[in-house]
Amino acid sequence: MPNNIAVIGAGAWGTALGKHLAEKGLAVRLWAYEHDVVESINTSHENSVFLNGITLPQSLTATSSLIEAIKDCQGILFTVPSHATRSVLRELASSLPDSRPLVCATKGIEEDSAKLMTQVMEDELPTSMHRSLMVLSGPSFASELTVGRPTAVCLAGTDDALVRRFKKS
Numbered sequence: 427m428p429n430n431i432a433v434i435g436a437g438a439w440g441t442a443l444g445k446h447l448a449e450k451g452l453a454v455r456l457w458a459y460e461h462d463v464v465e466s467i468n469t470s471h472e473n474s475v476f477l478n479g480i481t482l483p484q485s486l487t488a489t490s491s492l493i494e495a496i497k498d499c500q501g502i503l504f505t506v507p508s509h510a511t512r513s514v515l516r517e518l519a520s521s522l523p524d525s526r527p528l529v530c531a532t533k534g535i536e537e538d539s540a541k542l543m544t545q546v547m548e549d550e551l552p553t554s555m556h557r558s559l560m561v562l563s564g565p566s567f568a569s570e571l572t573v574g575r576p577t578a579v580c581l582a583g584t585d586d587a588l589v590r591r592f593k594k595s
Contacts, residue, residue: 428500428527428592429453434514435532436463436488440505441473441480442568443531447503448483456488457495459510464488480572493521501527501592503562504547508534511543515550525554527588529581531562557585560592 429452433444436458448454458464466474467488471481489495496502496518506514511532522528528551532543541549548556560583571577583589 430455430499431501431503432457432495432499433503433505434492434495434518435505435507436460436467436473436476437505437507438473438476438568439531439533440503441467441477441482442571443503443505443562444486445480445482445572448486452485454483454486455495455497455499456486457492458488458490461490464490477568477572492518496521496526499526501529503529503531505531508532508536508543512536512546512550515547519551522551522555525558527558527560527592528555529560529562529592533563558588559583560585560589 431447431452431454433440433454433456436456440456444454444456456467460475463473463475466472467482530543530547535542536546544559544561547559560581562579562581564579566577566579581589581593
Protein backbone atom coordinates (compact mmCIF):
# COMPACT_ATOMS: atom_id res chain seq x y z
CA MET A 427 0.00 0.00 0.00
CA PRO A 428 1.44 3.39 -0.92
CA ASN A 429 2.03 6.01 1.77
CA ASN A 430 2.67 9.11 -0.34
CA ILE A 431 0.25 10.00 -3.11
CA ALA A 432 0.29 12.82 -5.63
CA VAL A 433 -3.12 13.99 -6.79
CA ILE A 434 -2.83 15.84 -10.08
CA GLY A 435 -5.85 18.12 -10.34
CA ALA A 436 -7.37 20.12 -7.50
CA GLY A 437 -10.91 20.54 -8.72
CA ALA A 438 -13.76 19.27 -6.57
CA TRP A 439 -13.18 15.61 -7.51
CA GLY A 440 -9.39 15.67 -7.01
CA THR A 441 -9.73 17.52 -3.72
CA ALA A 442 -12.43 15.12 -2.47
CA LEU A 443 -10.35 12.06 -3.37
CA GLY A 444 -7.24 13.65 -1.84
CA LYS A 445 -9.18 14.38 1.36
CA HIS A 446 -10.41 10.79 1.49
CA LEU A 447 -6.88 9.39 1.08
CA ALA A 448 -5.44 11.80 3.65
CA GLU A 449 -8.13 10.77 6.14
CA LYS A 450 -7.02 7.16 5.62
CA GLY A 451 -3.53 8.14 6.80
CA LEU A 452 -1.73 8.78 3.51
CA ALA A 453 0.40 11.85 2.87
CA VAL A 454 -1.22 13.62 -0.08
CA ARG A 455 0.30 16.34 -2.24
CA LEU A 456 -2.29 17.97 -4.46
CA TRP A 457 -1.31 19.76 -7.67
CA ALA A 458 -3.41 22.76 -8.65
CA TYR A 459 -3.12 24.90 -11.73
CA GLU A 460 -4.61 27.87 -9.89
CA HIS A 461 -2.31 29.63 -7.40
CA ASP A 462 -5.27 30.81 -5.29
CA VAL A 463 -6.32 27.18 -4.81
CA VAL A 464 -2.81 26.25 -3.62
CA GLU A 465 -2.78 29.18 -1.20
CA SER A 466 -6.26 28.41 0.14
CA ILE A 467 -5.42 24.74 0.76
CA ASN A 468 -2.05 25.46 2.40
CA THR A 469 -3.18 28.37 4.59
CA SER A 470 -6.80 27.64 5.54
CA HIS A 471 -7.00 23.89 4.77
CA GLU A 472 -9.90 24.44 2.43
CA ASN A 473 -10.29 24.53 -1.34
CA SER A 474 -12.42 27.66 -1.32
CA VAL A 475 -12.63 27.74 -5.13
CA PHE A 476 -13.85 24.22 -5.92
CA LEU A 477 -14.94 22.67 -2.61
CA ASN A 478 -15.89 25.57 -0.39
CA GLY A 479 -16.76 24.88 3.25
CA ILE A 480 -15.00 21.50 3.51
CA THR A 481 -12.08 21.29 5.96
CA LEU A 482 -9.09 19.39 4.60
CA PRO A 483 -6.68 17.30 6.71
CA GLN A 484 -3.27 18.70 7.67
CA SER A 485 -1.61 15.83 5.79
CA LEU A 486 -3.00 17.17 2.50
CA THR A 487 -0.80 19.90 1.04
CA ALA A 488 -0.89 21.67 -2.30
CA THR A 489 1.60 22.88 -4.89
CA SER A 490 1.50 24.48 -8.32
CA SER A 491 4.62 22.58 -9.43
CA LEU A 492 4.08 19.23 -11.15
CA ILE A 493 7.65 18.21 -10.33
CA GLU A 494 7.15 18.98 -6.64
CA ALA A 495 3.79 17.20 -6.63
CA ILE A 496 5.24 13.87 -7.78
CA LYS A 497 8.52 14.09 -5.85
CA ASP A 498 8.89 10.98 -3.66
CA CYS A 499 5.31 9.85 -4.29
CA GLN A 500 4.55 6.16 -4.54
CA GLY A 501 1.52 6.61 -6.74
CA ILE A 502 -0.29 9.23 -8.77
CA LEU A 503 -4.01 9.91 -8.88
CA PHE A 504 -4.86 11.90 -12.01
CA THR A 505 -8.05 14.00 -11.84
CA VAL A 506 -7.43 16.79 -14.35
CA PRO A 507 -10.55 17.66 -16.40
CA SER A 508 -10.72 15.79 -19.70
CA HIS A 509 -10.28 18.94 -21.81
CA ALA A 510 -6.87 19.58 -20.17
CA THR A 511 -5.69 15.98 -19.78
CA ARG A 512 -3.45 15.77 -22.83
CA SER A 513 -1.62 19.04 -22.18
CA VAL A 514 -1.02 18.27 -18.49
CA LEU A 515 0.17 14.74 -19.34
CA ARG A 516 2.64 16.17 -21.88
CA GLU A 517 4.10 18.40 -19.19
CA LEU A 518 4.09 15.64 -16.60
CA ALA A 519 5.49 12.82 -18.78
CA SER A 520 9.05 14.13 -18.93
CA SER A 521 9.27 14.20 -15.12
CA LEU A 522 7.78 10.79 -14.38
CA PRO A 523 9.94 7.92 -13.26
CA ASP A 524 9.26 4.73 -15.23
CA SER A 525 6.42 2.49 -14.10
CA ARG A 526 5.05 4.81 -11.40
CA PRO A 527 1.51 3.58 -10.67
CA LEU A 528 -0.96 6.06 -12.12
CA VAL A 529 -4.69 5.97 -11.43
CA CYS A 530 -6.92 7.90 -13.82
CA ALA A 531 -10.03 9.29 -12.15
CA THR A 532 -10.77 11.80 -14.91
CA LYS A 533 -14.31 11.56 -16.17
CA GLY A 534 -15.32 11.96 -19.80
CA ILE A 535 -13.66 11.66 -23.18
CA GLU A 536 -11.32 13.87 -25.17
CA GLU A 537 -13.54 16.16 -27.19
CA ASP A 538 -11.45 16.42 -30.40
CA SER A 539 -10.55 12.74 -30.74
CA ALA A 540 -13.38 11.00 -28.80
CA LYS A 541 -10.64 8.98 -27.06
CA LEU A 542 -11.07 7.59 -23.57
CA MET A 543 -8.74 9.07 -20.95
CA THR A 544 -6.70 5.87 -20.80
CA GLN A 545 -6.14 6.10 -24.56
CA VAL A 546 -4.95 9.68 -24.17
CA MET A 547 -2.63 8.51 -21.38
CA GLU A 548 -1.21 5.77 -23.57
CA ASP A 549 -0.61 8.36 -26.30
CA GLU A 550 1.28 10.70 -23.99
CA LEU A 551 3.03 8.52 -21.42
CA PRO A 552 6.08 6.33 -21.99
CA THR A 553 5.30 2.74 -23.03
CA SER A 554 7.03 1.56 -19.85
CA MET A 555 4.17 3.08 -17.83
CA HIS A 556 1.25 1.52 -19.72
CA ARG A 557 1.09 -1.58 -17.53
CA SER A 558 0.94 0.57 -14.39
CA LEU A 559 -2.11 2.55 -15.55
CA MET A 560 -5.35 2.02 -13.65
CA VAL A 561 -8.80 3.59 -13.83
CA LEU A 562 -11.06 4.65 -10.97
CA SER A 563 -14.64 4.98 -12.13
CA GLY A 564 -18.21 4.79 -10.92
CA PRO A 565 -21.28 6.81 -10.01
CA SER A 566 -19.85 9.31 -7.57
CA PHE A 567 -19.93 12.99 -6.68
CA ALA A 568 -17.27 15.00 -4.88
CA SER A 569 -19.82 16.73 -2.66
CA GLU A 570 -21.18 13.38 -1.45
CA LEU A 571 -17.76 11.81 -0.87
CA THR A 572 -16.54 14.75 1.23
CA VAL A 573 -19.44 14.51 3.67
CA GLY A 574 -19.23 10.74 4.04
CA ARG A 575 -22.22 9.70 1.97
CA PRO A 576 -21.96 6.21 0.49
CA THR A 577 -20.44 5.99 -2.95
CA ALA A 578 -19.30 3.14 -5.16
CA VAL A 579 -16.26 3.19 -7.39
CA CYS A 580 -14.29 0.49 -9.13
CA LEU A 581 -10.53 0.33 -9.63
CA ALA A 582 -9.38 -1.57 -12.70
CA GLY A 583 -6.13 -2.15 -14.56
CA THR A 584 -4.17 -4.77 -16.48
CA ASP A 585 -1.83 -5.63 -13.57
CA ASP A 586 -4.03 -7.51 -11.07
CA ALA A 587 -1.42 -7.45 -8.27
CA LEU A 588 -1.00 -3.69 -8.60
CA VAL A 589 -4.76 -3.12 -8.59
CA ARG A 590 -5.13 -5.24 -5.42
CA ARG A 591 -2.32 -3.28 -3.74
CA PHE A 592 -3.97 0.05 -4.54
CA LYS A 593 -7.48 -1.09 -3.58
CA LYS A 594 -6.24 -1.27 0.02
CA SER A 595 -5.75 2.50 -0.14
